[in-house]
Amino acid sequence: MELLYDLKGHMEQLQREMSELRKSIQSCMEMQMNSQNYLKVQEVHPVQGNGKNSFDRRLNKRSCCICYETQVDSFLYRCGHMCTCLKCAHELLQSSGKCPICRAPILDVVRAYLDS
Template sequence: MKGELLDGDRTSRSGVLAQVQSEIASANTDDEDEDDDDDDEEDDDDDDEEEEENVEEQTPGLSKKRVRASLSDLSSLEDVEGMSVRQLKEILARNFVNYSGCCEKWELVEKVNRLYKENEENQKSYGERLQLQDEEDDSLCRICMDAVIDCVLLECGHMVTCTKCGKRMSECPICRQYVVRAVHVFKS
């Protein structure tokens, strides 16, 4: 039993000794690494500067995201000529225009020019249609939105319905006053 304890003490002592030796060894290598790091840092600084210059030369403005080209970016037909093939294809693809079979840049430019002109015409005609629609909407029955307003609701005097809808109204849709009678009106 005494022998076992002595052996146990020896094993624990040798374990502690091994641990201390490994700590010393690692401390020595850390010191060497630190010395090497100092030399490396000077070299790394030079390398980093060269790498940064190379990156800037290869991809200027790398941190900026590439802005996608769209038809709304164009202010005139002359802007189309200055665009790259990639931008032209992107505009055509975004507007569902097939550009397969286009081998030359001028073909893409033609398609984008045609698309730009059509878009301008559509915007103009859309604006005109909105104005006409607003005028038409002012004269449409607010209930059915089909017939023209041609009825006055008595007691309140509102003109918001056609005769057909006015006769079915029990109260005015504007002021909720009881409708006594719906009278047909002739506009001149």
């Protein structure tokens, strides 16, 4: 009988974990859709002059807010801030685990590839 209760408790824990994973996947998909929509808007409204959109120009000039040496090339998952290079983002994940902009917990680091 005790084994039955242990199994039931384990199943409930697994169901909670699956629910949390579903929420994380949904959040990630929403963030991706928002990013894609933002990039589409930027492509529709190019900057006057050289034809590059303002998002590309801003990002090309942005350096990492931690080391100030490398270009921003990653975003922090869950908050979505793009403020660090990949190396510094991974160091943040291992050390403080918090976004330097909003202090939200960093669950993962995603490398961002932009067309140039």
